[in-house]
Amino acid sequence: MKDEISRATSAAGRVRAIAVTGTHLVENARRRHGTYPVATAALGRALVGAVLLAQALIKAPDRLTLRLLGDGPIGAVITDADALGNVRGYVLEPHVALPLKANGKLDVGRAVGREGSISVARTTQDAGPYSSAVRLVSGEIGEDIASYLTQSEQIPSAVSLGVLLRSTGSVEGAGGVLLQVLPGGEEYALTLEGRVRELGPVSELVARGAGASDLLRAILGDLPDFQAAPTSAPYLRCTCSRARARHSLVLLGPNTLAELVQDGEAELSCHFCGRTYRYGPEELERMRKESSQLI
Numbered sequence: 001m002k003d004e005i006s007r008a009t010s011a012a013g014r015v016r017a018i019a020v021t022g023t024h025l026v027e028n029a030r031r032r033h034g035t036y037p038v039a040t041a042a043l044g045r046a047l048v049g050a051v052l053l054a055q056a057l058i059k060a061p062d063r064l065t066l067r068l069l070g071d072g073p074i075g076a077v078i079t080d081a082d083a084l085g086n087v088r089g090y091v092l093e094p095h096v097a098l099p100l101k102a103n104g105k106l107d108v109g110r111a112v113g114r115e116g117s118i119s120v121a122r123t124t125q126d127a128g129p130y131s132s133a134v135r136l137v138s139g140e141i142g143e144d145i146a147s148y149l150t151q152s153e154q155i156p157s158a159v160s161l162g163v164l165l166r167s168t169g170s171v172e173g174a175g176g177v178l179l180q181v182l183p184g185g186e187e188y189a190l191t192l193e194g195r196v197r198e199l200g201p202v203s204e205l206v207a208r209g210a211g212a213s214d215l216l217r218a219i220l221g222d223l224p225d226f227q228a229a230p231t232s233a234p235y236l237r238c239t240c241s242r243a244r245a246r247h248s249l250v251l252l253g254p255n256t257l258a259e260l261v262q263d264g265e266a267e268l269s270c271h272f273c274g275r276t277y278r279y280g281p282e283e284l285e286r287m288r289k290e291s292s293q294l295i
């Protein structure tokens with residue numbers, strides 16, 4: 001099954017749902033970051049969550065950054081996405097191991113932590129940067145995103161995110177749904193949570209072969225005027241480049257660059273994708289000169 005993004009409305013456009021299937025996306029992220037199971041689940045939920053948020057809140061070419069800063073051993077979960085389905089992310093500590101919960105599930109809430117904040121920052125071309133944060137509810141990420149949308153964006157929302165792993169640690173199914181009441185649909189607000197609960201675990205549905213439009217039909221298909229838009233696809237894609245990494249080194253200033261010239265080499269690694277950029281002494285010397293011209 002390919003990864004998909006799909007959107008639909010029901011009840012004459014008063015209820016909206018967005019669904020993402022991201023088994024390949026999350027498996028790619030797991031391999032790239034070498035995450036242990038509970039960190040794979042946390043990162044995977046956040047990646048899918050960021051794709052859903054970007055679909056709901058921004059338009060191309062803007063970007064959105066979702067940060068979960070809890071007091072758990074993972075430290076922080078950082079993801080960012082654009083409106084076209086491109087997403088990247090990392091957890092501060094990928095090698096976290098925790099006992100399973102009593103129900104046999106990975107304890108994402110404990111890994112992220114229950115004390116802390118969830119924030120969403122947007123860079124918009126029209127209105128400049130905008131950022132807002134609320135307290136974490138459970139650290140389980142889906143509930144936290146729903147709480148953010150309801151409190152901070154004033155859009156009654158329910159979110160379900162899931163990552164199912166094989167015993168080897170690889171990803172068997174990953175996905176999420178976001179359900180929202182739009183203006184005029186207040187009568188449906190109280191039913192959102194129930195609809196998400198009745199759907200069942202998204203990761204298991206995806207592992208059994210459900211596509212994004214199947215999830216939407218299951219969650220909204222009983223309401224009148226069900227209308228689904230064409231599907232697109234989410235991708236794990238980083239925006240870093242040698243030129244951007246170089247620019248951030250130039251911004252360190254001539255004194256720091258002079259020290260790097262002495263060291264003979266500088267190396268910069270991207271947190272999001274793990275790519276490493278290396279600069280030799282001659283290039284560092286050119287950067288030092290450029291940097292001194294900036295002052």
Ligand SMILES: [Zn+2]
Pocket residue numbers: 238239240241270271272273274275
């Ligand atoms: Zn990168």
